[in-house]
Amino acid sequence: MKCYAFLLFLIPILGCAQNNEIVIPPKSEMVSMNDASVNYGGKYGQRYYAKGSDKPYTGWLSARYDNGELESISQYVDGYGNGLWINFDPDGRKESQGTLVNNKTIGLAKTFYEDGSVKSEGNFEHLRIKVGWWKFYDREGNVVSKRFFTR
Numbered sequence: 145m146k147c148y149a150f151l152l153f154l155i156p157i158l159g160c161a162q163n164n165e166i167v168i169p170p171k172s173e174m175v176s177m178n179d180a181s182v183n184y185g186g187k188y189g190q191r192y193y194a195k196g197s198d199k200p201y202t203g204w205l206s207a208r209y210d211n212g213e214l215e216s217i218s219q220y221v222d223g224y225g226n227g228l229w230i231n232f233d234p235d236g237r238k239e240s241q242g243t244l245v246n247n248k249t250i251g252l253a254k255t256f257y258e259d260g261s262v263k264s265e266g267n268f269e270h271l272r273i274k275v276g277w278w279k280f281y282d283r284e285g286n287v288v289s290k291r292f293f294t295r
Contacts, residue, residue, distance in 0.1 A: 166228070166241070174204040174217060183223075188246040191223035200224075209234045218244060233258075242268055257283055269295065 175194050180201060183191045192201045200223025207215040213236040219227025225244035233239050238260065242253030248270045255263040262285065266278030274293040282288050 166230070168214070168217065168230075169204050171206075174206040175201060177205055177207045180205060186223070188224045188248075190247065192220055193223060242272075259283065261285060266293070 179195050180192045181195055183193070192205060193199065194201050202221050202223075203219070204217050205220055206217045209215050211234060213234055214232045215234075216229065216231045218225055218229040221227065225247045227244060228241065229244055229249070230241040231239045237258055238256050240253065240255045242249055243251045245251070249268045249272045250270065251267060252265065253268045253272075254265040257263050261283055262281050264278055264280045266274055267276045269275045273295060275295060276293065278291050278293060279287050280289045280291070
């Protein structure tokens with residue numbers, strides 16, 4: 145029951161965060177995936193811990209390319225992916241973003257052109273399965289096509 149209460153609190157916040165104005169936390173507020181340990185087979189699959197800690201991790205986990213640029217960041221609560229995820233290209237530009245609920249990619253997601261404009265948006269279900277109506281945009285923000293996805 146506590147989990148559902150948490151999700152009811154989290155989802156509206158994340159819905160508001162689904163825009164291009166997301167503030168990336170400073171490196172000091174993130175833990176690198178290289179500095180995290182993982183336990184497999186938990187309630188929702190893998191569960192993350194900061195190295196040297198027996199307490200499940202809450203905060204931002206990050207991965208970086210060899211050039212030091214962010215590859216991805218994701219929010220974790222109690223060791224499980226719950227919150228925003230963002231993927232970046234090797235030059236540091238945002239490629240895609242969405243939400244995690246108990247380690248599953250669920251809800252509104254967006255992909256972006258190199259200039260930061262929205263390329264597509266729609267909803268994902270578990271493991272990034274597109275569902276429902278997706279909109280595809282040109283670089284000026286005009287809808288160029290719509291497509292309906294079923295499971």
